Amino acid sequence: MRENRFMGNQVVETELIAVLVAVTDGDPRVLTIDDGYALPSGLLEPGHRSLQAGLRAWVERQTRHPIGYVEQLYTFADQQRDARGISISYLALSREAPAEYPGASWRSWYQYFPWEDFREESGLLPGILKNLTGWAAGQPERLRRIAGLFGAGAKIWNEELVLQRYELLWEAGLVPEATRHALVAATPAPGKEMLHDHRRILATAIARLRAKIKYRPVVFELLAQEFTLLELQQTMEALAGQTLHKPNFRRFIEAQELVEETGRTTQGLAGRPAKLFRFKSAVLEERSFTGSKLPLVR
């Protein structure tokens, strides 16, 4: 029952899609092609020894910088195009290098999801909420979802629900990509449109990264070898889209024991010089980094 039967089975081509992320000047950026309209993607070729090798080989055509960290996001059968393809999406972290492909550019991911940036008051939420509640029109289930995801009070904002928020806007016909599914509103939500489901993939990547930085030391892939604690904090803030409490953030970092002083400090900037730190990569092998929460008995 496990033999290969090509007769009657679907034989498809495989596309690799990359969400390549970097943080530059407190801005979380993503590598795009077609002037920001699409995520880079390429087809799996016979020469590729593995899926990740294919992705890496492929990404190197567009940026010099080595990709430190690669993680699979999601695989889906592409129904929008020719219904013959399988797409495997990846999240990759690196530092920004010039995009060297025609049409390629690094873009702030908040261009695509402006409502996800809570670091300063954007004033976008009231308009989005008005559109959404109009769509919900007295339907209590929809209203509950809206409240849970876009939270009237803004204090219950959960930064990890990027995908759910995008999907709600999609359902409500408030993003241009929903055109096949619904009548798109005359005044859709702000944010740049993308090809097919690329914005959905980007949302998945953001959500994954926002969740991951809390329990695995992946931020360091986005930082230089040496960095100050403020740079570290601002990189986290860029990803999370929220401002963090400085003293408590430092305590949080110190408690993890993942960084050590280099002995050097910053020079020539305003204010007191900051100590430079480096990531203790040795701990990666020894430690586990899982947020245990169950009340075990010992």
Added chain:
Amino acid sequence: MRENRFMGNQVVETELIAVLVAVTDGDPRVLTIDDGYALPSGLLEPGHRSLQAGLRAWVERQTRHPIGYVEQLYTFADQQRDARGISISYLALSREAPAEYPGASWRSWYQYFPWEDFREESGLLPGILKNLTGWAAGQPERLRRIAGLFGAGAKIWNEELVLQRYELLWEAGLVPEATRHALVAATPAPGKEMLHDHRRILATAIARLRAKIKYRPVVFELLAQEFTLLELQQTMEALAGQTLHKPNFRRFIEAQELVEETGRTTQGLAGRPAKLFRFKSAVLEERSFTGSKLPLVR
């Protein structure tokens, strides 16, 4: 640059692999075929409207019970067989129904990973550790990995590192599946062998589930409509492979506010009758269930 080019691109078939989990009598079980030698898997067929639909359609041939919860695990290019296939693995949760496929059976997952069951002293660890340290033979990096994963002291056991532990044993040639990579030891680690990388996929599923039960209410997919708090606890213990502190576990559950009393109690069993609870499925829409850890400023 995004047009379909079949020339020169790899065209492959797609296999769907399911890790279908149920917990029965405090035992975490997984649906297998070939007398426990393989995970159920089927090829994606033209009739399947989506990947998940293909998986569901396919799983229904082997068990009546509807699969409540399905989640994608990982996609990989299969190098072991004909190097032409892509495999997409899924984790599905359900309650155990009779396996109705020839050769199909439900098996405790601890048959495959006996060292992962910490609910009672198994006495297996010393033997495994002896084999592993023999393999590490004075190589400090290997020894550090062994200590971190199999922890000499048994109190630093991290139940989520199922995959890493399996991979370490694989590297050390202590599981039969490693035969292509290494010389398999005369006395390998205990635990039933599986086809190809199926045991690795199972390890991935266990790890994912062990992590997920802590912050998302997925256990309830494995329980009957009504259940006692002890049944809930024992189901969690079965998955986690560890015993939990009863009073604190109840506090943990109550704090989440995910269950409510039905008003009924158990009958005819030893001891004081237990209240029956049900899962408040309504909260699924309203709440977020993400373990925020960052020190936000408000």
Added chain:
DNA sequence: CAAGATTATACTCATATTGAGTATAATAAG
């Protein structure tokens, strides 16, 4: 039917962690 076994449920309390804020130090700019 009473005593004991068994399971359920309810509290207690010391310690650790977290949220929120204030105080002091070291530099550059004027």
Added chain:
DNA sequence: CTTATTATACTCAATATGAGTATAATCTTG
């Protein structure tokens, strides 16, 4: 040499967690 600016160090109340004890309601058995 004063001020602005950033870095770093503490404080303290509130909350959560780990570990354990006490009491309640049933079944079993002599």
